[in-house]
Amino acid sequence: MKNIGENLVNILKAKSKRGILKYKKDGFSLIEVVIAITLMAILSGIAMTSYTKVQQDAKKNMDYTTAANIATAAQLADADGKAVSIENLVKENYLQSTPKSQQKDAGDFEVTIDDNGKVTVTLGKETYYPRE
Numbered sequence: 684m685k686n687i688g689e690n691l692v693n694i695l696k697a698k699s700k701r702g703i704l705k706y707k708k709d710g711f712s713l714i715e716v717v718i719a720i721t722l723m724a725i726l727s728g729i730a731m732t733s734y735t736k737v738q739q740d741a742k743k744n745m746d747y748t749t750a751a752n753i754a755t756a757a758q759l760a761d762a763d764g765k766a767v768s769i770e771n772l773v774k775e776n777y778l779q780s781t782p783k784s785q786q787k788d789a790g791d792f793e794v795t796i797d798d799n800g801k802v803t804v805t806l807g808k809e810t811y812y813p814r815e
Contacts, residue, residue, distance in 0.1 A: 739786075743786060746784055746786060746789065746806055747812075750812040751804075751812055751814075753769070753778065753792055753794050753804050754794070754802040754804050754813075756772045757772065757777075757796055757804075758800070760772055760777050761796050767796045767802075768794065769782070769791070769794055772794070784806055790808075792804060792805070793805050
């Protein structure tokens, strides 16, 4: 019995070497493809989360820059004895146009100046100038 099993194994090995029995796997199996797609989906989800955060930070920084420009225009208007408001700054050509927030649903910019000449620019409920 042992000889028959050994002979059968030897015959199969010989046929395999000649190419008659070819069990070489071509391509990827379905499970390998599913695992690869799952890993790519997880990695892209992580990347999109990071990208969204960077985008929000960039928009907020743009609003800080806009608030600084509004404050500069308000200081110039105050020095010239003009009324300080966004509408008046645009009307008197201290600003080219009414500034808009880059952030979604942030509201409108508002500028105030106190008796000491300190300018404050707010967007919604948050103070954007002076930056804290």
